[in-house]
Amino acid sequence: MSQDSDKPGDRKPLTQLAQAGRKPEWTGMPGQPGGIVNPPVWRASTILYDDVAHLRSAAGRSTHERLFYGRKGTPTAWSLADALTEMEPGAEGTMLYPSGVAAIACALMAVLKPGDQLLMADSAYDPTRNFCEQMLRPLGIETVYYDPTLGAGIADLITDATRAIFLESPGSLTFEVQDVPAIAALAREKGIVTLIDNTWATPYFFPALAHGVDISILACTKYIVGHSDVMMGSVTATPAWFPKIRQAAHLFGQMTSPDDAWLAARGLRTLGVRLNQHQASALRIATWLSEQADVARVLHPALPSCPGHALWRRDFSGSSGLFGFVLKGGDEKSRAALIDGLAHFGIGYSWGGFESLALPVDPARYRTATAWQAEGPLVRLQIGLEDPDDLIADLDAGLARFRAARG
Numbered sequence: 358m359s360q361d362s363d364k365p366g367d368r369k370p371l372t373q374l375a376q377a378g379r380k381p382e383w384t385g386m387p388g389q390p391g392g393i394v395n396p397p398v399w400r401a402s403t404i405l406y407d408d409v410a411h412l413r414s415a416a417g418r419s420t421h422e423r424l425f426y427g428r429k430g431t432p433t434a435w436s437l438a439d440a441l442t443e444m445e446p447g448a449e450g451t452m453l454y455p456s457g458v459a460a461i462a463c464a465l466m467a468v469l470k471p472g473d474q475l476l477m478a479d480s481a482y483d484p485t486r487n488f489c490e491q492m493l494r495p496l497g498i499e500t501v502y503y504d505p506t507l508g509a510g511i512a513d514l515i516t517d518a519t520r521a522i523f524l525e526s527p528g529s530l531t532f533e534v535q536d537v538p539a540i541a542a543l544a545r546e547k548g549i550v551t552l553i554d555n556t557w558a559t560p561y562f563f564p565a566l567a568h569g570v571d572i573s574i575l576a577c578t579k580y581i582v583g584h585s586d587v588m589m590g591s592v593t594a595t596p597a598w599f600p601k602i603r604q605a606a607h608l609f610g611q612m613t614s615p616d617d618a619w620l621a622a623r624g625l626r627t628l629g630v631r632l633n634q635h636q637a638s639a640l641r642i643a644t645w646l647s648e649q650a651d652v653a654r655v656l657h658p659a660l661p662s663c664p665g666h667a668l669w670r671r672d673f674s675g676s677s678g679l680f681g682f683v684l685k686g687g688d689e690k691s692r693a694a695l696i697d698g699l700a701h702f703g704i705g706y707s708w709g710g711f712e713s714l715a716l717p718v719d720p721a722r723y724r725t726a727t728a729w730q731a732e733g734p735l736v737r738l739q740i741g742l743e744d745p746d747d748l749i750a751d752l753d754a755g756l757a758r759f760r761a762a763r764g
């Protein structure tokens with residue numbers, strides 16, 4: 358929680374990233390001046406109490422930010438949670454989870470009960486949909502999928518049972534930008550809670566709570582960690598919702614290891630410079646791709662040709678390194694010819710690390726509220742921190758392979 362920082366609003370995001378979560382009691386030794394820069398790894402299961410009275414009083418108090426038992430965290434995780442909270446003006450606190458999917462699942466379980474209805478963006482990450490279908494539906498919680506481009510038109514889908522609206526903007530596979538402020542304002546007026554998967558932009562480019570959302574979820578696995586070596590999720594919420602989020606996380610026994618929290622906190626310090634570079638390189642490559650004859654469309658919200666561009670410009674302060682492009686014609690085989698021969702792009706799930714990745718994506722397979730129509734197969738790129746000239750040359754050769762295979 359950020360209440361101990363000096364007026365966090367006075368600091369710009371790059372300054373916050375450098376300073377947030379570094380409390381003197383976590384970086385110094387009692388009674389000694391000075392201290393270290395980064396809170397260390399505090400590993401713990403058992404916490405030792407001074408006496409029985411101390412043990413009893415600890416049990417009766419809120420454990421967040423007080424040593425109680427290892428499952429409730431230690432200063433390593435609290436420091437990271439504090440820093441993430443500070444990045445989201447309007448937030449009360451942040452809970453950490455062993456993956457992004459765990460964060461999404463726990464947030465949904467915290468706000469929904471049997472009989473409720475959930476509105477879910479049709480563009481959402483497919484494991485999010487799987488949780489709704491395979492866990493929520495058997496519990497009597499219905500999910501209705503909506504066109505992510507609806508904006509305030511989502512009002513037509515709201516019923517007396519609608520309890521929550523889940524957004525993902527832009528969609529991490531097809532990059533539709535949602536009118537987040539319009540949906541959040543409408544939901545708040547009707548007493549419906551809004552949750553957003555904010556993994557693409559992170560609060561660095563889009564502080565979601567400041568745009569009216571109640572609960573902001575990150576797959577920290579991606580840009581927060583930034584080095585493709587830790588799984589983690591986070592949920593940051595307003596004062597009205599944070600107690601429920603914290604309670605559900607505790608009831609489900611959700612936590613992250615101090616070693617992983619330490620790595621994620623280390624990644625967070627460079628989030629700004631990394632994202633600025635991901636943004637510049639990805640924009641250059643997206644622009645180059647949009648000029649290639651074999652590319653039908655580039656799905657990148659910062660390109661004026663992208664349908665969500667106006668909303669992106671209004672609401673976001675930047676764009677990250679993940680975008681897609683639709684090939685002109687071709688099929689599974691010619692798309693594979695492009696991807697398989699790439700020298701500088703790994704083939705793999707996840708994204709947000711320092712290294713570039715290419716992935717075949719088939720949105721038509723899981724959409725239900727909208728039909729995915731495209732001129733050819735879709736490729737998603739994560740643009741890493743390599744030299745963009747090398748990446749462009751690699752993609753150029755890939756498009757030649759695609760042409761040859763397509764015929």
Ligand SMILES: *Cc1c(COP(=O)(O)O)cnc(C)c1O
Pocket residue numbers: 456457458459482529554556557576577578579588589590707
């Ligand atoms: C990867 C991802 C997640 C899930 O994160 P994990 O840490 O892999 O569980 C959630 N949402 C989006 C948009 C993602 O890309």
